[in-house]
């Protein structure tokens with residue numbers, strides 16, 4: 001009997017994640033029985049799967065405790081519950097910084113104007129979020145601090161960063177790792193428009209094109225990927241996405257490390273679907 005793999009999403013993720021049909025097909029071609037299942041479906045027997053692969057659980061940010069306790073209960077989950085626990089809060093950026101990796105400079109829960117880094121504009125976002133929800137770009141310090149205060153009052157941790165101007169011209173570069181090695185890069189256009197404030201209806205996919213990373217981007221991404229196993233002992237992520245932007249000095253810095261539900265951009269790079277199937281195969285034959 002063929003081994004069983006679950007591709008796991010939220011209700012909406014399963015309906016609209018464009019990676020899923022391609023991932024499902026590649027896994028079936030590799031001989032697996034594949035089910036698309038909701039993480040919060042209480043009728044699912046997680047024990048029945050040889051591997052459950054978290055893919056598009058797009059609602060976890062609003063149900064974090066529930067999501068992490070679910071993750072802890074699934075016997076063979078990738079990425080692992082330990083990785084998800086560390087990665088679902090962007091305070092992991094502090095850990096990356098501590099081990100010497102270049103990250104977007106971040107001030108946590110700032111209260112006073114003097115705490116704002118020198119910049120023409122700032123970004124404020126909650127530490128637990130996805131799809132640029134509750135995230136905004138401000139050119140007035142008072143407006144940025146008001147946004148921070150609103151998040152903190154709601155019991156969230158707020159992050160304030162300089163708005164890196166390079167994003168307007170070149171967007172961000174997503175560096176995808178599958179099965180432990182670099183797979184491909186995709187450029188994503190800017191998402192935050194000047195003056196729009198907090199919006200809940202952004203199309204967070206942005207404009208996407210396959211990219212050829214620079215040597216400097218490769219180097220930073222490889223170093224970040226290598227650090228994951230150190231920061232989460234024993235972690236060997238099945239998939240990872242490292243979003244890089246350029247700082248004002250033109251150096252690549254980490255905007256986000258996505259180990260929870262990174263889009264793999266399979267429609268843009270279809271051959272990566274077979275890499276994913278290969279990575280699952282390697283995982284199951286360990």
Ligand SMILES: Nc1ncnc2c1ncn2[C@@H]1O[C@H](COP(=O)(O)OP(=O)(O)O)[C@@H](O)[C@H]1O
Pocket residue numbers: 104123125129130131132133135161162163164165167172189190191192243255256
């Ligand atoms: N410091 C920043 N400078 C420029 N753009 C930013 C910055 N932080 C976030 N953005 C924009 O907001 C989007 C969402 O922020 P991000 O940190 O990627 O969180 P998430 O994708 O988890 O919502 C990014 O894709 C980028 O377009």
Ligand SMILES: [Mg+2]
Pocket residue numbers: 131132243256
């Ligand atoms: Mg992002």
